[in-house]
Amino acid sequence: MLTQIHPKLPMRDKAATKKYYIENLGFEQVGSDDFPDYLMLKKDQIEIHFFLFKDIDPKENYGMVYFRVSDIDVYYQSLLDAKVEIHPNGNLQTKPWGQREFSLLNPDSNLLTFGECV
Structure with missing residues (x-):
């Protein structure tokens, strides 16, 4: 049985990705920093994983995640x-x-869309 999904998105810089999600979106780190090429972040029931891809061109990155949220206006x-x-x-x-x-x-041009059913 499927129980969860954790999208994996490319990142060029682990520190920049971590800072963006923690400081701007209120995520927290899951696990340790022992793996320089991998990052796991969580907020509420959402977990996102990131893998290092230093050479990705943000103009050519088509990574996307759709988040279902409540109280979207707030x-x-x-x-x-x-x-x-x-x-x-x-x-x-x-x-x-x-x-x-x-x-x-x-920061790597992954599109993050947030939606709530009206």
Whole structure:
């Protein structure tokens, strides 16, 4: 039986990735720093893993994760208050498919979309 999914995304710099998710999005590290090429982060029921890919070109990175959230308006406002950069085309809005969504790009241009059913 499937019980969870933990997406794995590329990162160029472990310290920068760790800082972005912890300081901007409120994640915490899971496990140790003993592995320089791997990072695991968690927030609430969400866990994301990252693997080192120093040569990835952010302009050619198509990594994406879709997060289901509750109280999306509150979460979105908290990110704005913290001056977290929202994707230029990703402001919070209700989509025709019945989701209220917004998007961010992390330092390696992985697209992070957050959505709540309306």
